[in-house]
Amino acid sequence: MTMEAYTTITGEIPAGGVSPVLYEIQRSRFLAYAIHAEDEEEVRAWLASVKKEHYEARHVPYAMVLGARADRQRSSDDGEPGGTAGSPILEAIKAREITNAAVAVVRYFGGIKLGAGGLIRAYAHAAGLGLEAAAKLRMTPLHTMYVQLDYDLLAAAERYVRDAALQTGETNYADAVTLALLVPTGDIELHQRALTDLTAGRARYQLGDQKYSAVPIP
DSSP: OOOOOEEEEOOBTTTTEEEEEEEEETTEEEEEEEEEOSSHHHHHHHHHHHHHHTTTOSBOOEEEEESTTOOEEEEEOTTSSTTSSHHHHHHHHHHTTBOSEEEEEEEEOOSSOOHHHHHHHHHHHHHHHHHHTSOEEEEEEEEEEEEEEOGGGHHHHHHHHHHTTOEEOOOEESSSEEEEEEEOGGGHHHHHHHHHHHTTTOOEEEEEEEEEEEEEEO
16 A cells, blocks of 8 residues: 555643643633544543543534544534534544544533534634644655665765755664665655765665654644
């Protein structure tokens, strides 16, 4: 299966999640929490802790999108009228093309009914605020390309790695030096040709595993 890049969020305080972001309308208070998660059990344990903390709240609807392809999606209205809470939260996650994340919105009713349309807008807006408060990561699939060369070529190769802004793994120093370069699949031949030219054909290559590498999004 081809690995595809995707965007996710990172956890902050409280542990594993983003601190609640408050949105208030018509005296109702909406507290949006977000968490990075990769399986449903993790989400459900987190939801239980949120509900325990807010045991007086009437509703804690939520949504989750999981998997590198965002192909596992769940939502719950948690007692709100059907389609007014869980679905808007889910759409807020999908609209930002985020996966491996869950959002819960705690509602404290303020005594004024918002109506179905008002609830949809409120939950969507609160969920969006929670997601905006979360730090984002771009998870990019990179191949490990091992480059073996003699010590007299190391300085030139390291300069190339710096100039090309390549991510690196651990360098192995033995009879020869082996650099571990983390390279997008489509760029492997490009870097091999460049290093071959740089070393006059003396560099030797071996392709390793493909793994996700996290790149922060400003």
